[in-house]
Amino acid sequence: MEPFYRGKVRDIYKIGNTLLLCNSDRISAFDCIFKEEISGKGAILNRISNLWFSVFSHIPNHLLETEYQNFPTPFNSEEYRDRSVLVRQCQRIDFECVVRGYVSGSAWKEYKTHGTIAGVSYRQGLKESEKLPEPIFTPAVKNDTGHDENISEAEMEKRIGRELFLKLKNYSLELYSTAALKTEKVGILLCDTKFEFGILDGEVTLIDELLTPDSSRYWDASEYKLGISPPSYDKQILRNYLESINWNKEPPPPSLPISIQNEIIQKYKEIEEKLNLCISEK
Ligand SMILES: Nc1ncnc2c1ncn2[C@@H]1O[C@H](COP(=O)(O)OP(=O)(O)OP(=O)(O)O)[C@@H](O)[C@H]1O
Numbered sequence: 379m380e381p382f383y384r385g386k387v388r389d390i391y392k393i394g395n396t397l398l399l400c401n402s403d404r405i406s407a408f409d410c411i412f413k414e415e416i417s418g419k420g421a422i423l424n425r426i427s428n429l430w431f432s433v434f435s436h437i438p439n440h441l442l443e444t445e446y447q448n449f450p451t452p453f454n455s456e457e458y459r460d461r462s463v464l465v466r467q468c469q470r471i472d473f474e475c476v477v478r479g480y481v482s483g484s485a486w487k488e489y490k491t492h493g494t495i496a497g498v499s500y501r502q503g504l505k506e507s508e509k510l511p512e513p514i515f516t517p518a519v520k521n522d523t524g525h526d527e528n529i530s531e532a533e534m535e536k537r538i539g540r541e542l543f544l545k546l547k548n549y550s551l552e553l554y555s556t557a558a559l560k561t562e563k564v565g566i567l568l569c570d571t572k573f574e575f576g577i578l579d580g581e582v583t584l585i586d587e588l589l590t591p592d593s594s595r596y597w598d599a600s601e602y603k604l605g606i607s608p609p610s611y612d613k614q615i616l617r618n619y620l621e622s623i624n625w626n627k628e629p630p631p632p633s634l635p636i637s638i639q640n641e642i643i644q645k646y647k648e649i650e651e652k653l654n655l656c657i658s659e660k
């Protein structure tokens with residue numbers, strides 16, 4: 379069966395009014411997908427997402443089934459085990475609900491050029507990667523071209539109305555703050571992350587993946603320094619390798635030696651273990 383949609387990393391199948399989200403073992407960097415697959419990566423990302431969904435079970439979410447044996451045929455086979463979820467298809471709200479606890483990435487670029495983050499002025503002298511006094515909500519419009527557009531809170535509110543805006547903002551801040559507190563305890567800083575929501579039977583519902591290394595920038599606390607952009611926990615090894623061979627970041631991507639593939643999967647395993655630990659702690 380051909381996927382209904384193929385993202386860089388996930389394959390999406392449409393089955394009636396449900397979707398099967400399947401995490402492949404593909405890995406990408408600088409918008410390029412590498413030829414080599416990182417065996418086991420898809421399952422790790424999927425388990426991390428499911429684990430976080432279980433932490434936030436009081437927020438309605440799209441999950442229908444996580445056990446592959448209970449997926450409809452032909453998805454009830456080993457191939458889909460651990461790496462897939464069956465979800466209710468929702469009417470997607472076309473915004474990325476981004477929350478940032480630190481100033482990094484596009485927020486740092488904006489601050490450096492305009493002194494603002496998501497259109498709001500910030501005090502002078504913030505350093506790259508500095509922790510913000512409070513986590514902030516910095517939404518973006520989802521564009522099908524793949525390039526999301528950052529907008530201000532006021533603009534989002536104007537487009538979807540105050541009630542829905544506040545609901546999405548409050549859910550997002552709660553998700554971020556709870557998760558960041560937990561991960562800090564195991565030496566992982568949650569720099570920023572994005573959530574997606576949809577509407578199902580008139581109710582705001584959390585969709586997509588939740589707090590995975592693909593949707594979030596996690597930092598190793600021991601690598602954290604002000605004034606630089608610490609590599610994200612999961613991509614560090616790949617980035618270092620790509621730098622060491624001076625890849626020009628243009629396709630085609632170079633091939634990844636087995637030793638690097640092994641180091642990458644070890645890193646994913648390490649993140650999963652740490653997240654398991656902090657999530658199971660009361
Ligand atoms: N329950 C749901 N109902 C409707 N749409 C959903 C649901 N869960 C996820 N989606 C959508 O499914 C798509 C998943 O695609 P995916 O994240 O793999 O690729 P992408 O976001 O287009 O690109 P990238 O590979 O850069 O992440 C997203 O567009 C997401 O908004």
Ligand SMILES: [Mg+2]
Binds near residue numbers: 385
């Ligand atoms: Mg996506």
